[in-house]
Amino acid sequence: MADLVLENLTIAYGNVTAVRDVSLTIPKGEFLTLLGPSGCGKSTTLFAIAGLNHATSGRIALGERVFFDDRTGRSEPPERRNIGLVFQSYALWPHKTVADNLAFPLELRKVGRAERDRAIAEALDLVEMGAYARRYPFELSGGQQQRVALARALVYRPSLLLLDEPLSNLDAKLRERARVWLRELQERLNVTTIYVTHDQAEALAVSDRIAVMHNGTIRQLGTPTEIYEQPSDAFVADFIGSSNFLEGTVVERGASGSRVRLANGATIATSAAPGGPGEVLVAIRPERITLADGPGENTIPVTLGTGSYLGSVYQYEVSTPGLNFRIQTDRRVPQGDVFARIPPEATTLFLKSEAPVRNEEAAPVV
Ligand SMILES: Nc1ncnc2c1ncn2[C@@H]1O[C@H](COP(=O)(O)OP(=O)(O)OP(=O)(O)O)[C@@H](O)[C@H]1O
Numbered sequence: 001m002a003d004l005v006l007e008n009l010t011i012a013y014g015n016v017t018a019v020r021d022v023s024l025t026i027p028k029g030e031f032l033t034l035l036g037p038s039g040c041g042k043s044t045t046l047f048a049i050a051g052l053n054h055a056t057s058g059r060i061a062l063g064e065r066v067f068f069d070d071r072t073g074r075s076e077p078p079e080r081r082n083i084g085l086v087f088q089s090y091a092l093w094p095h096k097t098v099a100d101n102l103a104f105p106l107e108l109r110k111v112g113r114a115e116r117d118r119a120i121a122e123a124l125d126l127v128e129m130g131a132y133a134r135r136y137p138f139e140l141s142g143g144q145q146q147r148v149a150l151a152r153a154l155v156y157r158p159s160l161l162l163l164d165e166p167l168s169n170l171d172a173k174l175r176e177r178a179r180v181w182l183r184e185l186q187e188r189l190n191v192t193t194i195y196v197t198h199d200q201a202e203a204l205a206v207s208d209r210i211a212v213m214h215n216g217t218i219r220q221l222g223t224p225t226e227i228y229e230q231p232s233d234a235f236v237a238d239f240i241g242s243s244n245f246l247e248g249t250v251v252e253r254g255a256s257g258s259r260v261r262l263a264n265g266a267t268i269a270t271s272a273a274p275g276g277p278g279e280v281l282v283a284i285r286p287e288r289i290t291l292a293d294g295p296g297e298n299t300i301p302v303t304l305g306t307g308s309y310l311g312s313v314y315q316y317e318v319s320t321p322g323l324n325f326r327i328q329t330d331r332r333v334p335q336g337d338v339f340a341r342i343p344p345e346a347t348t349l350f351l352k353s354e355a356p357v358r359n360e361e362a363a364p365v366v
Pocket residue numbers: 013016017018036037038039040041042043044045198
């Protein structure tokens with residue numbers, strides 16, 4: 001089984017280092033997503049694997065086949081890497097029919113006519129576009145064009161499939177359906193796939209593993225559950241889903257849990273604190289905080305403020321002197337004084353010095 005291995009990959013454009021010292025092993029058949037904010041180096045990494053840009057240093061190999069190695073000076077040209085690529089823009093040739101779009105990469109590979117026709121029919125069937133072979137791209141919807149682009153990337157049976165935001169031109173509903181369909185197809189073909197997106201919901205839904213990138217480095221590599229439930233640092237906790245970061249000071253440390261005095265003076269039980277200074281951020285997801293009728297274990301009095309309806313849940317701003325955070329509930333709650341319970345097992349502690357830059361999302365006020 002051929003694993004794709006990136007070793008100490010660094011890619012610079014002049015004095016901008018877009019990717020720094022990235023190492024990653026992707027087993028055969030895995031669906032791995034590179035996820036991160038704009039400019040974090042996702043596409044640069046993908047293009048280096050495809051051979052469309054030149055890595056500065058490091059090594060890229062698929063099993064025994066070395067695509068790039070700066071120590072030996074080896075750099076295989078893109079057309080020899082046998083990689084299927086799909087971009088956000090689809091990049092179909094407008095003057096060629098669907099079948100001719102698929103024929104082109106096979107002609108480049110000098111595949112004979114009979115074999116070519118068979119491969120085209122098979123690839124179009126895979127993406128459920130068999131009936132559209134004679135149409136031109138402008139006669140297809142966005143979703144259909146995206147399927148044709150995928151068929152063109154699969155028609156020569158690539159060893160790797162690289163997808164750069166392939167669904168971002170589709171509307172939200174179609175996009176959701178397309179990702180389920182894409183994942184099913186990828187599993188059926190068992191083709192190793194690297195998917196680039198900045199959409200965390202998409203990444204959580206389709207991936208075997210996610211590599212969360214920031215400033216050209218991988219901040220965390222793990223399954224969607226690991227990334228969501230056990231973020232390795234405050235950047236990941238903030239970027240994936242939504243997190244509150246409550247400032248506090250560790251007053252008691254234990255192997256399995258700590259006690260933290262929050263900025264409002266209340267002391268709560270939390271998960272274990274990191275080593276280092278006692279100033280911490282207690283990260284907790286808004287949906288894990290519950291409302292209680294009165295005081296109790298790990299419960300703090302708060303004032304419930306503005307509410308937003310997010311479609312499936314209600315989100316409220318809550319405050320207590322020195323602390324502001326958000327909670328989510330499945331029912332509408334009147335504004336006023338309430339008690340918020342913070343389950344210790346739902347907290348993750350980070351050093352205060354790691355505080356992320358916040359991105360506030362807008363939602364309709366209820
Ligand atoms: N051809 C180039 N010349 C110079 N700098 C570049 C070039 N391509 C990318 N960069 C820079 O490299 C960094 C990483 O860019 P990259 O396109 O890999 O980011 P990305 O994570 O894919 O972002 P997006 O989600 O916006 O596509 C950015 O700072 C970008 O400005």
